[in-house]
Amino acid sequence: MQSFYIRYRNTQGTLMRILNAASRRALDLPLVQAEPAGHDHQVTLALEVNHKQVGQLYREWCSIADVINVSSGLAQAAEWAAAHPPVGVTMEESRAAARA
Amino acid sequence: MLKGADIVLKCLRAEGVELVFGYPGGAIMPLYDALEGSGVRHILTRHEQGAVFAAEGYARVTGEVGVAMATSGPGATNLVTGIADAKMDSVPLVCITGQVRSALIGTDAFQETDVFGVTLSLTKWSRLVRTIDEIPEAIAEGFHWARSGRPGPVVIDIPTDLLKAKKDFSGPVKFRPHARPADAKADGGFTDTGLTEKIVALLQQSSKPVALIGAGAKLSGSIPELRRLLDQLNIPTFATVHGLGAVPPQSPYYLGMVGMHGTRAANMALHETDLLLVFGARLDDRVTGDPTRFAPHAKIVHFEIDPAQLDRVRPCELPVIGNLGDTIPAFQAELRRHSLPDFSQWRSVACGDERAELDPRGLAQPTIRFLDELFSRLPQESVVVADVGQHQMWAAQRYRSSSPRGFITSGGLGAMGFALPAAVGVQLAKPDTCVLCVSGDGGFQMNIQELATVHRLGLPVKMVIIDNKYLGMVRQWQQLFYERNYAETDLSDNPDFVEIAKAYKIHSFRLNEDSMREFPVSTETGDQIDRFLRSPEPELLVFDCAPEANVFPMVPAGAALSEMLLEEEPSQ
DSSP states (O other), X not given: OEEEEEEEXXXXXXXXXHHHHHHTTTOOOSEEEEEEETTEEEEEXXXXXXXXXXXXXXXXXXXXXXXXXXXXXXXXXXXXXXXXXXXXXXXXXHHHHHHO | OEEHHHHHXXXXXXXXXXXXXXXXXXXXXXXXXXXXXXXXXXXXXXXXXXXXXXXXXXXXXHSSOEEEEEOSTHHHHTTHHHHHHHHHTTOOEEEEEEEOOGGGTTSOOTTOOOHHHHTGGGOSEEEEOOSGGGHHHHHHHHHHHHHSSSOOEEEEEEEHHHHHOEEOOOOOOOOOOOOOHHHHHHHHTTOXXXXXXXXXXXXXXXXXXXXXXXXXXXXXXOHHHHHHHHHHHOOOEEEOGGGTTSSOTTOTTEEEEOSTTOOHHHHHHHHHOSEEEEESOOOOHHHHSSGGGSSTTOEEEEEESOGGGTTSSSOOSEEEESOHHHHHHHHHHHHTTSOOOOOHHHHHHHTSGGGSOSSTTOTTOHHHHHHHHHHHTSOTTOEEEEOSSHHHHHHHHHOOOOOTTSEEEOOSSOOTTOHHHHHHHHHHHOTXXXXXXXXXXXXXXXXXXXXXXXXXXXXXXXXEEEEOSBOHHHHHHHHHHSTTOOTTOBOTTOOOHHHHHHHTTOEEEEXXXXXXXXXXXXXXXXXXXXXXXXXXXXXXXXXXOOTTOOOSSBOOTTOOGGGOBOOOOOOO
16 A cells, blocks of 8 residues: 655645545545645555556656646655656566556 | 636647637626737637637648637536547647636636536546746747647636636746656667568568558658658558558558458458557457457557557567657667568458459449549648548548548547537638538538638638438448438438528539449549649539439458448449
């Protein structure tokens, strides 16, 4: 189970879009906690995800209009927010990620 | 003091909207009441789905935002397929829906649906307007999201009481977006000059590089720079169905369409490549085949505006995130400073005669011959609008124009019934252009009511029905993979389309396969086709063809591109 922290402006539908990014991938949402955070809001999600889904979720959340920031407790989280996969990834790792 | 409806229309005009497509109803009636004198021309279709597909056709061919309007409840839900289509194919679209009056929202009132919730996953952005004061900013923000970054659909849902309410109106507003994480990456674009060196290094390490062109390259408006770049690279190049027209088909390195019904040469090159340069394509499964066996030897360099498209199907080694309108010219300019390896040997293999199509003249397929005759006689700047099915794939395979917005079809969603209403939108956008609408007998019937729109407006759309009396593409799959169990694909009791056209006061005639058995076609047949294409009136041509013709090459679902099924060579 991995935790994700998404900071967002609480405009119409933004939280629903954040949750939909998970639900459309048939991911259960065992924990959802949304609360004000300064001028914005933050939602904490706990998800059972695989390696490939992390990148997809990061990118989809970041493309939502009023999402401000996405972070995670995952060690490789910073990589998924940048160029992906890191240039050093081998062909086999890349194919394994496609099969995940 | 202005009514909310007047404010909506003034804000639409401020966004440059001159044309909207729609169908009235109870909740949106106040908006219709305000149309006269607003400067916004409304096109009445005969179904809301026709309206949204027409708005899409308009947007796809112009690059401008298409606008569709519908009432609440069933009117709004009838827009959903078109909204999904715009989402999949990156079409800038704004849908304005009426909603029941504010006090009734949430009570399951007459013709109330939660269109905001229904379309949430299908839209880039949406808003249920709560006060009349919100209207200007909702429209400004909606248009911003529809047209910015990767274009897409937006829904603005307005309760009917707000359309009737009045307020002092100081004018339309400008939307100022906040910076977003995705924007930070998009702004980074190509300012990192190390990207060129990395790509050149990959090219120098490769022996079989290829280039894939998708819709994003066309949407970016950088076609001239892209063509110069491809001439510079001079590597085997192919296009997705939405990339057709980006590369002049006579280019010596161009291999045509790639993917499930792509050319043999394109699919083989994509399977064998060791370096794939992707320009504005999202590596859809129709292109990749089995993603675990897609381009198994290749490193991927992915030029893409939408970071959400990376890692969706197959990770890439080097993403170049940014507007291709910026990144392609920048890359093309920097590449000039580098010398590239000589790929002539690879090119001679990938583009060689041994990989050419087995039946290039369509001798075994009268329908292909017919499409070739049609396309060869089209005026220079025509637009072909294809529906979904076998005819779509044949049309894409035979399309030979280098007009970037010359081939319009529902690609990602594959929505049958798209072509006829979309052709309405295209013709209205391009009144002096020959618009050829190619449909199957199944898809044509899904929005056949739009013949009324064509007739009322006198649009000179040239409509073709490839009538094989089957749901052809499904039948093909049933033949190949379900032991010819043609379950529910028999359309042999189709109505007489010629008589239906006459009922809509549209001239129509019929050709059949016999007319295509001569090569070249007879003078009489040629004259009929020429007259059809050049008529100043709307016309319908029904082409009766064999029921069991198949589209080849074909990559079966779950197969690799190298496992494509090929047509048989025609006997000489």
